[in-house]
Amino acid sequence: MAADIRPKRPFRWHIGIFLAPAVLVYTAIMILPLAGTLQLSLFRNIEQHQVFVGLQNFRMLFGDPNWSVGFWNALRNNTWFFIIHMVVQNPIGVMLAALLSSPRLRFAAFYRTAIFVPTILSFVIVGFAWKLILSPLWGVAPHLMDLVGLKSLFTPWLGKEQYALTALSLISVWQFVGIPMMLIYAALLSIPEEVIEAAECDGITGLSQFWKIKLPLILPSIGIISILTFVGNFNAFDLIYTAQGALAGPNYSTDILGTFLYRAFFGFQLQTGDPNMGAAIATMMFLIILGGVCVYLFLVQTRLRRYQF
């Protein structure tokens, strides 16, 4: 009976006590609402009573063309929205950061601030300002394009099915390019001088220094930015809502999961809200984001090489 003789380790209360505030707050404002949403999606309002219906709401979301067409359209648009951000926003962010971290650049602090400012603006301001800029009636865009002789290229982008979503994605890129720039900038600054000097001794300078030395060192940061972009884009709603309204016109061409959820959950004009279907859509958004994050964590993150200095 050796186990009995060994002195029992005292229960470490302090761990629980120190964790408690964060756990309580997080549970109250994140976990409970999330569980509430999941629960709501399994019920349906039948004659003023919430009745458990299992996966009926999801069957309707995917089986009934009135819902599924809208859902797939929103998912497709959302994916395009994400692709534009990945292809345009993040490379530009990396490029700006690389330029900013160059020691020979003058006024770096000014550029850094100027590029970051749109990020802290409200969506409402950004949506409204760009709507005005691109307005065919009073916007500066047609006038400026006229000055350089490109008037013929101007079309009312926000009103055309084929351009509206791309235009809005680029507006969002304009607003948020400061975030990848700042993160990469910080990562670039944290590369030790010795590494750079060693590279220079080996004759690696200029552009090839960026590709061969700096880029591999900031890859983990780029990974984080990608996942932030992914989560942010699939949760996006505000810009589309302020610029195009809840119906995400023209012809639902700018409808993303966020606006689709909004219309289902809260209703719009004569359409009454259906919280249960809204919760089903919210659950799908949660699963999509969870899936994306898992893919990143288990397939990408584990393979990224990290360098310790």
Add this chain to the structure above:
Amino acid sequence: MTTKLLTALLLGTSILGSAGVAYAADVTLNIESWRGDDLAIWKDKLIPAFEAKNPGIKVVFAPSAPTEYDAALGAKLAAGSAGDLITCRPFDKSLELFKKGNLADLSALPGMENFSPVAKSAWQTDDGKSSFCVPMASVIHGFIYNKDAFDKLGIKVPETRDEFFAALDKIKADGTYIPMAMGTKDLWEAATMGYQNIGPNYWKGEDGRAALIKGDQKLTDKDWVAPYEELAKWKPYLGDGFEAQTYPDSQNLFTLGRAAIYPAGSWEIGLFNTQAQFKMGAFPPPVEKAGDTCYISDHTDIGMGLNAASKNADAAKTFLSWVASPDFATIYANALPGFFSLNSAPVKMEDPLAQEFVSWRGKCKSTIRSTYQILSRGTPNLENETWVESANVINGTDTPEAAAKKLQTGLDSWYKPAK
């Protein structure tokens, strides 16, 4: 026996109670509303006029923000703290309150006989047997035009569709003005000022609307596709880049004098009067041949009902009867030009543009927007789909037939007309 006794007792207390109130203290009625804009009109004009005639009843107008109204009202009704009088949204939102027992049945209220069946339709049960709100105001659709522009180009006010399009052609050929100020960016302009504006002439107002609800007509029928065909013809007369033109853009375009014709709702009158520097006129949606019966959209927009849980029901009914009277109608319609009383008694209005709009009631038949009653209860929502499809038709991304077919398919998926 016991029930009789109870009834007698209750009657006794209610009479005693009200008598006591009448002698002892003033009754105060609270009005719930989303029309914060009208606060001054209620405080300075409507309430004093009522209180002067009905000493002993005090009225307080307590509006909340339009976007919060429905939710706030629902919460207050559930908690029992809502005001005695409830401003009613048209159709399903108020019907839902009535079904829940929050609104009292007002079918027998003195004064209700002052309203036509169309006026009452927004606040009735589907079978039309019970009414639960007193209709207050409606908005009328038509076209507002720039009189100076018409005079300059020598255009006379069009009555038929051919004249209408001839006028548009002439304005376009001249080039000074954009023929028509409308955009499709906000979608609802195309549906509300477009489809619902010109449509009643094609589907014969109430006849077509009732037939659609009954299932005798379909949105794919000729009468319902034809307005889309006309809308598709509007495209060349709209301003450059109309696809990205918003509702405020259209308003500004017209009031700045850059456009000649504005497909309108009468609620614009107040704003246009203060902003436009030129003379304005209005004409109803043109008909096919001169002399045809014309139909206008005279859409019921706002009403007032009685909180079923009100402790001052008698006083509140006195007030509602007054709201149903021509006195109220005259004050209200003049204070808010463009919001027309639904009262059958003719109301004298000062504003010439408002007079013009309301004069159409005499020569045309009134109807309400086709998608509002019953047909927008399901998914997909017919009203929202009409917005999207009307914009598509004008943008040219859908043919009129394709748009109508989409709408009917959507409607068929959930709406089964009662046979």
